[in-house]
Amino acid sequence: MDTTQLIALLLAVLVLGGVIAGLLAGSRRRRTRPPAGPPSAPERAESAGPATAVRGGPAEEPDQPQAGTGAGGPVAVAEPPAPPVPPVEPAPALERPAPVAGRLVRLRARLSRSGGALGQGLLTLLSRDSLDAATWDEVEETLLLADVGVGPSAELIERLRRRVAVLGTRDPAEVRGMLREELIAVLDPDLDRSLATTRHEGRPAVVLVVGVNGTGKTTTVGKLARVLVAEDKDVVLGAADTFRAAAVDQLETWGERVGVPCVRSDRDGADPASVAFDAVRVGIEAEADVVLIDTAGRLQNKVGLMDELGKVKRVVEKHGPVDEVLLVLDATTGQNGMQQARVFSEVVDVTGIVLTKLDGTAKGGIVIAVQRELGVPVKLVGLGEGPDDLAPFEPEAFVDALLA
Numbered sequence: 581m582d583t584t585q586l587i588a589l590l591l592a593v594l595v596l597g598g599v600i601a602g603l604l605a606g607s608r609r610r611r612t613r614p615p616a617g618p619p620s621a622p623e624r625a626e627s628a629g630p631a632t633a634v635r636g637g638p639a640e641e642p643d644q645p646q647a648g649t650g651a652g653g654p655v656a657v658a659e660p661p662a663p664p665v666p667p668v669e670p671a672p673a674l675e676r677p678a679p680v681a682g683r684l685v686r687l688r689a690r691l692s693r694s695g696g697a698l699g700q701g702l703l704t705l706l707s708r709d710s711l712d713a714a715t716w717d718e719v720e721e722t723l724l725l726a727d728v729g730v731g732p733s734a735e736l737i738e739r740l741r742r743r744v745a746v747l748g749t750r751d752p753a754e755v756r757g758m759l760r761e762e763l764i765a766v767l768d769p770d771l772d773r774s775l776a777t778t779r780h781e782g783r784p785a786v787v788l789v790v791g792v793n794g795t796g797k798t799t800t801v802g803k804l805a806r807v808l809v810a811e812d813k814d815v816v817l818g819a820a821d822t823f824r825a826a827a828v829d830q831l832e833t834w835g836e837r838v839g840v841p842c843v844r845s846d847r848d849g850a851d852p853a854s855v856a857f858d859a860v861r862v863g864i865e866a867e868a869d870v871v872l873i874d875t876a877g878r879l880q881n882k883v884g885l886m887d888e889l890g891k892v893k894r895v896v897e898k899h900g901p902v903d904e905v906l907l908v909l910d911a912t913t914g915q916n917g918m919q920q921a922r923v924f925s926e927v928v929d930v931t932g933i934v935l936t937k938l939d940g941t942a943k944g945g946i947v948i949a950v951q952r953e954l955g956v957p958v959k960l961v962g963l964g965e966g967p968d969d970l971a972p973f974e975p976e977a978f979v980d981a982l983l984a
Contacts (some may be wrong), residue, residue, distance in 0.1 A: 663760040674839045675967070682970035688981040690939035690963045698944045699982030701760075706755045711744060727914050728945030732952050736766050738972070761977055766948055767975040771957035776931070777808060777870045778905040783900050784816070784863040785870045788856075788893060789934075791908035791923055795878030796936040796962060798827045798923040799833040800908050802834025803970035804877050804960070808870055809838045816866060818859025818873035819844040820852040820892060831874055837967070841866070852888070853895040860899045887929050893928050904931050906959065911935040911946050918953055925954050936962035939969075944982050 600970040622982070705715055716737060724731035743758050757775045777785045791797040798821060808815050817835045819842055821827040828844050835842040843859040863871035873890055896902055907930045909917040924930055934948055938961050947958050958973045 675837045677806040678968040684974050684977040687690045707752050716769040718817045726943040728944035729949035732948045759861040763979045769975045773957045773959045782969050784868045786901040787872050787904040795908045797908040815840045816863040816868045816871045817842040819872050820856040821876045822850045843928040855895050890927050906932050911938045932959035934960040939963040
């Protein structure tokens with residue numbers, strides 16, 4: 581064997597020995613390594629990948645336990661604090677209207693301001709030592725200036741002449757008693773001045789309130805509601821003056837103060853007849869005693885508007901007859917108010933008069949004149965701006981205030 585072959589054999593032996601040594605070392609390492617276990621928590625966290633957002637809610641943090649669980653078992657989760665409850669404001673207390681009986685007596689001082697010229701003027705003239713033709717002319721002038729009217733003035737003078745001739749005295753107390761009797765007589769105390777507000781079988785009484793703007797019509801409806809509430813009646817208001825948003829809001833406020841519902845339209849300029857119809861329907865459903873309807877203010881010389889007022893009445897009567905039509909007149913307007921009264925009575929059959937502002941510059945004789953002109957009674961008088969300054973008209977108390 582030559583030298584070259586010997587070297588090759590030695591190299592092969594060395595390589596073979598190294599391979600065998602490597603195999604033996606690897607076998608020993610496998611026998612000493614512990615068995616593989618489950619991955620640790622960090623390994624699981626790393627292999628889980630990024631956090632996934634819950635649909636409709638926030639994403640969960642990967643390093644936090646699920647709500648209610650943890651490494652040591654269930655975990656209590658604190659509930660978020662409840663939002664603070666705002667305090668409930670108490671409902672405003674309802675007003676209690678003043679009693680109706682005797683209101684005119686309580687308001688005598690205000691009434692005497694408007695009637696002083698009439699009552700005191702007549703007393704002064706009739707107490708003179710001599711009642712000649714000139715004195716009687718002054719009596720007539722006093723009556724006319726007080727808006728009594730020509731016809732009623734002539735009738736009153738004739739009756740006073742006869743009484744003076746029979747009495748034959750000028751004693752102030754006797755003259756006053758005579759004048760009181762004659763004024764009461766000319767006011768016709770036998771007229772029925774009661775309001776037709778008694779509920780019918782199956783439906784409420786219906787009251788229409790009419791008049792021109794500026795007479796205090798809407799205010800009168802609100803005050804009349806208070807009168808009826810004071811008499812323990814259930815009332816529903818109908819805001820059919822739809823052309824004046826302020827009037828609708830005003831009437832609703834009047835109702836809220838005494839707990840009376842108000843039927844109104846959500847739209848300005850709505851059909852007044854429709855609102856009036858709905859008000860009566862609500863009154864029927866609520867089994868109310870009375871429905872008060874505030875109609876749109878009209879000028880008596882506007883034919884179209886007056887015709888529409890007649891339509892309101894006809895539409896309301898589909899539920900049943902209208903029980904009362906009250907005409908509101910400003911007592912300070914004198915003969916202009918008389919013209920209004922004539923036109924309105926032709927359209928809606930007025931059943932009663934409400935005289936407002938009788939505590940101001942009005943002249944007490946308008947009460948006599950309007951009754952004679954229409955043949956219907958004055959049922960209510962307004963004697964101030966207070967909520968309970970609307971009083972049933974009482975002829976005796978009225979005359980006593982004139983002569984006070």
